[in-house]
Amino acid sequence: MTAFGLSELLLDLPVIARFNFQEIEVKALSDDSRRILADSLFFAINTSRAQGVDFVPQALENGAVAVIAEVSPPQNNKIPWIQVENIGLARLKLAQKFYGNPFENIQCHGITGTNGKTTTVFIMEQVLKHAGYKVALLSTILQRIGTQQQASELTTPGLLDLYAFAARAVEAGCEHLIMEVSSHALDQERIAGMNFSTVLFSNLSQDHLDYHGTLEDYFAAKSKLFTDYSYNHALINIDNAWGQKLTSAISATKLVTVGREKGVFSPQNVEVSAQGIAMTLPQLSEKPIKSKLMGDFNADNLLLVAAWAWVLKLPLPSVNKALQQAYVPGRMQLVYNKASRKVFVDYAHTPDALERVLQVVAEICTGNLHLVFGCGGDRDKSKRPLMGQVAQKYSRFCWVTSDNPRTEDPQKIIDDILRGMAESKPQVVVDRRVAITQACRALQADDCLIVAGKGHEEFQLVGDSKLPFSDSQVIWEAFND
Incomplete structure (x- = not known):
């Protein structure tokens, strides 16, 4: 366990007074x-709801x-x-000192954007593992160091948790850290002090305006990376208009543009079907790269990963294996059921993400x-x-229910x-368990069902409570009761 004397820890730190x-x-x-x-040394930091010193009594008690x-x-x-x-x-x-500047001893790769981050980091991790590297992963779903993992509370941890995680990763011998x-x-400077080998931008569409206020401010926060x-x-994915805008802020010597038609890294012969995705990447191979992932949006994710692997000069067999075996929990996840119905769970919780998922399933249904x-x-x-409009446009039968x-x-x-x-008559069922069960039991042999919004999550946030809840489990129960 790391330990410092208080005087040693505070050495060289500008201090107003000591009491x-x-x-x-x-x-x-x-x-x-x-x-x-x-x-513990407790940092009394203000929040949006309270002064930092208000938390001191609880900190001392604990x-x-x-x-x-x-x-x-x-x-x-x-x-x-x-003070x-x-x-x-x-x-x-003090985090840099206490944890030994861990980011100086590990190559970091960060991706930002609205959709696709989790799928992309999972595949990036697998590319590096197939290439023989030991990897640490920080994602919306989980935190993983080698084979040790735990569920994530935040997509990107707080600064102290981030430094502690990086220190453990370095101690475990990890050579790369992949993170969302x-x-x-970015707005709260949780990743302050980090430096990166690579940074990636997937796309941007409406989300988190409750926090950022406008789409422009949301983009400004993403741009900080x-x-x-x-x-x-x-x-940078330049097929997205915000990606095109972002390129002007990046040095030409560091910029790698990625796109279907234009870009330093572009594919040929992209095929997206119910069987998966195939594309030829001239910079890597004359033979097509294939994946079982479905959907145009996943083709974008795969293209970004392939470009990243090309920049790092990672071996082609490692890229091929990772793309072929790509699987991400709660992302276009087909849930097994004894009735053999096509039921997908997906984390889509923005208008753009929901539309993309519905488009994919509509093509195969x-x-x-x-x-x-x-x-x-x-x-x-x-x-x-906006999500209601998307649901109305693509679904034949719809249940509107609770999320978190x-x-x-x-x-x-x-x-x-x-x-x-306004142009449709969806079923309104507040209880999510009941809504999912009804939808599952309404399926006929050739129908498809998407349960969207929560994906991998194994909880539901109701009031101040975090209740056990899994969409996949409820689906399984609906067909097996």
Whole structure:
């Protein structure tokens, strides 16, 4: 276990004042009062809802032994309290020192964009593994170091968790770190101090406007990965208009454009069918590369991965194997059931993602297309009627239900969705389990069902509770009860 004396840890850190200072041993760093380890140094950082010092009592109760804050301590303070001018900078400097600057000892690859990030990082990980490298992965679904993994709480962890993870990865002998980089993480500087071997941009469409306000501000946050951080190569999907715009901010010596028709890296003879995807990539091979993944959007993901592998000069057999075996939980995942019905689970939770998934299944479905979906609570409300419009356009039968309502009334969320579905009469079933069960039992032999929005998730957020819930499990139960 890493440990520092407090004086040693604070050496070279600009400090305004020290109160009740004494030499103690610090064994952990934390900025979350709910997740304090014994002998932690606690960073009292403000949130959107409260002042950082408001969390100090809980932090002390849970095991913190010292506090860093931008304000002086209360009069009854009895522990070491360090006052600094910029607590964000202090947190970064101490994380680098405590965890031994892990990003200097591992090659990092980050991807940002609205859709496709998770699929892309999973395939990137497999390419490197097939090439013989030990890899660490940070994704929306899970965090993985070698063969050890755990479920993710955030797409991109907080800064201290990120540094701790990278340090463990380096200690485990990982040579590469593959990660999704969210717009929230970029805006909140969670990846401060990182440098990258490669950075990638997939696409951008409406999402997270509850946080960013406008699509332009959302794009500005995503752009920070390419303007505020050091990297060797930037791979940009220029088939997306926002990708084209992004290229102007990137040095020509580092830019690699990727696109179907234009770009430094472009495919030939792209074929997308119910059997999967095939494309010829002249920079890699004259023979077509194939994958069992379906959909035009996955062709974009595969193309971006292939371009990335080309830039890194990774062996072609490793690329081929990774693309052929590509599988991502909760992303166009066909769920087994004893009735042999075609039921897909997908994480699509934006208008663009939902439309792309529906288009793919519509092309392979010889019967009626059924859809179960909802929208998350306490999130971008403007996309709800847009998703309703998409659902109305492509599905023959539709169940509008709860997603993760959080603190909102599920029925009010559904009402927002229905404003985009004036031309159809969807089934409204607030209980997601009931909606999925009804939809499964309504399927005929040639029909297809998409259960969208939650994908890999094994929980449902209702109020302040995180309840066990898996779309895949409910589907299995619907056919096996």
